Amino acid sequence: MTEHTPAPTPARSLYGFFLYLFSKTTLIVYLVWAVVPNYYLHLFNIHYYPDKYWSTAIPIQCLVALTLFAFLIYPSSNLMLTCNIDNYNTIADQFSHVNVKEKLTLKPLTKICVCDAKSKCFKYCHFYEAKENTVPQLQDLDLRFVCRKLYLDKHL
Numbered sequence: 001m002t003e004h005t006p007a008p009t010p011a012r013s014l015y016g017f018f019l020y021l022f023s024k025t026t027l028i029v030y031l032v033w034a035v036v037p038n039y040y041l042h043l044f045n046i047h048y049y050p051d052k053y054w055s056t057a058i059p060i061q062c063l064v065a066l067t068l069f070a071f072l073i074y075p076s077s078n079l080m081l082t083c084n085i086d087n088y089n090t091i092a093d094q095f096s097h098v099n100v101k102e103k104l105t106l107k108p109l110t111k112i113c114v115c116d117a118k119s120k121c122f123k124y125c126h127f128y129e130a131k132e133n134t135v136p137q138l139q140d141l142d143l144r145f146v147c148r149k150l151y152l153d154k155h156l
Contacts, residue, residue, distance in 0.1 A: 033052075
């Protein structure tokens with residue numbers, strides 16, 4: 001059984017070459033149909049072709065369809081795939097990277113723990129403070145840490 005790789009193969013190079021030739025030929029035929037007057041097409045016995053209106057209508061309709069897809073359909077499908085705003089997975093999930101320094105015996109902000117596993121509970125955690133003039137390690141910030149920094153420290 002052959003391995004499926006994106007590396008170039010002789011068959012793919014032939015497909016690419018014929019696709020290149022086809023696209024160039026199609027562009028030339030389209031430009032001849034759209035630009036050359038009907039009189040010259042009749043001299044070459046070309047009588048059956050679509051109206052010149054379609055030489056501009058079809059590309060415009062394709063651009064309108066692309067615009068609708070880019071600004072309406074694609075963002076809508078992404079919004080359908082995201083979690084609700086009240087879902088816990090919008091704050092933390094199995095892919096979250098939180099850097100925990102130590103478990104402290106602080107008074108919790110809430111009595112209810114929403115964590116799935118008690119061993120991974122962040123209710124009593126204290127997070128690393130970033131040193132000045134350094135770039136901290138890439139990590140997700142805990143929502144309670146952000147709220148303490150933004151709102152609680154200013155009012156003390």
